[in-house]
Amino acid sequence: MDRYIVAGGLVVSSKGSMPANLLVEDGRITEWVGDLRERDLPIIDAGGTLILPGIIDAHTHFHMASGDQFTVDDFSFGGRLAASAGVTSIIDFIEPLSTQNLSEAIMARFEDVKGCPLDYQFHLVIPQRFARDPAWFELIDRYHLAAVKGFTTYREDGLCLDAEDLENLLAWASKHVGLLTFHAEDDGLLRAAEEKLLAKGQSDICFFPQSRPLDTEEIAIRKLLAIGSLPADLYFVHLSTRKALDTIIEARQTHPDRALWVETCPQYLVLDESVYEREADLNTVCPPLRTHEDQAALWMGIRTGIVDVVASDHCAFALEMKRSSTWQATRAGLPSVDAILPVLVNEGVGKGRISWEDLVRVTSENPARLFRLKGKGSLTPGHDADFVMISGHKPLDTKETFLQSRAAYSPFHKEQMDRRWLKHVVRRGEFLVLDGRLEASLGNGSFIPLG
Ligand SMILES: [Zn+2]
Incomplete structure (x- = not known):
């Protein structure tokens, strides 16, 4: 899926939150779309979710x-x-x-x-x-x-x-x-x-x-x-x-x-x-x-x-x-x-x-x-489509246990590490976590150029 729209979410930046429909094309956010009816593209429903970089x-x-x-x-x-x-x-x-x-x-x-x-x-x-x-x-x-x-x-x-x-x-x-x-x-x-x-x-x-x-x-x-x-x-x-x-x-x-x-x-x-x-x-x-x-x-x-x-x-x-x-x-x-x-x-x-x-x-x-990471840190058009979607306060219905470090212990308490609110994680348009589940095949990351 090279082109899709993430519709109906609330995009968060340090300056505040605002509703936006993100058009993702080839791993980048190219536009905040106004009227969805004009676009014949797959839609990812982000209703009720927060979208963070x-x-x-x-x-x-x-x-x-x-x-x-x-x-x-x-x-x-x-x-x-x-x-x-x-x-x-x-x-x-x-x-x-x-x-x-x-x-x-x-x-x-x-x-x-x-x-x-x-x-x-x-x-x-x-x-x-x-x-x-x-x-x-x-x-x-x-x-x-x-x-x-x-x-x-x-x-x-x-x-x-x-x-x-x-x-x-x-x-x-x-x-x-x-x-x-x-x-x-x-x-x-x-x-x-x-x-x-x-x-x-x-x-x-x-x-x-x-x-x-x-x-x-x-x-x-x-x-x-x-x-x-x-x-x-x-x-x-x-x-x-x-x-x-x-x-x-x-x-x-x-x-x-x-x-x-x-x-x-x-x-x-x-x-x-x-x-x-x-x-x-x-x-x-x-x-x-x-x-x-x-x-x-x-x-x-x-x-x-x-x-x-x-x-x-x-x-x-x-x-x-x-x-x-x-x-x-x-x-x-x-x-x-x-x-x-x-x-x-x-x-x-x-x-x-x-x-x-x-x-x-x-x-x-x-x-x-x-650190001058080009294309990172923002969800405005022109930036990489790297984002995290958080589903309000309702825990996701997932039975999956989270991945754990090979250290095989955690210094943190269970409730500190809870992330049943984590819905999707996307890196340059690719879903790494989908509906709370880590995807089996994640592909490779890239060296980040300096801006
Ligand atoms: Zn260190």
């Missing part, structure tokens, strides 16, 4: 190397899992292995992604050993990559960048349109916290949150902003604390010449540190899960526009890979690519914390705009 998950780790193993959800399976919860595009990472140079890492990742049913883009991770080599400036442009990612920690993995390295990244960002993103946890502070725990003999996995204290993001952000004479824009991934948000609010006032963007994740919105008293090893993630006060600040941040993007940081390790009795030996990361839309609908819109408009802004419009 497809979710863009700007932070996934499919098939990511971890020591001599990999995260268990690859692009093909992880893409299906994501589609089953409304995701139509992802931005994953190119992270050079110790044996690879940047070009080799890029080529290998374009092989890995084959078979992904979603449209995709990449962030290029700059390890310390390449930070002062300007060769990557050219690679980003040559391969049209969405963004660069730097780290202020993980020294043992060769990722932590020092002041001179950071200067080089900032110089790139100030001269190019590409976005510079950071994992902001302060390495010095983390080391001090770890040494303190070790001195007290506190290696048990239950001390994981104390090994990454509450102020580690705030301090890393402050240091990053103090570096560099060039006013580069910065995007901070997976912020978890009220303190970090307060730091951003303050910094936006004192640095009006720079754009500072904030991402958070579903796990920081609804899961809290109490899990470390029970199943600590299954819930390790960096930064750790925080307090109810931090959760409230993050929801408020979405509502008031302080938080720009909600992405998953999906990083799935199988149960046996997660099992660990000490915080030093843990593999941090959670399966969450299928949690963005359910958590924001059930816990956000459903509980009056955010509006549908807020949801569209942080899951679709902003990621498309910030």
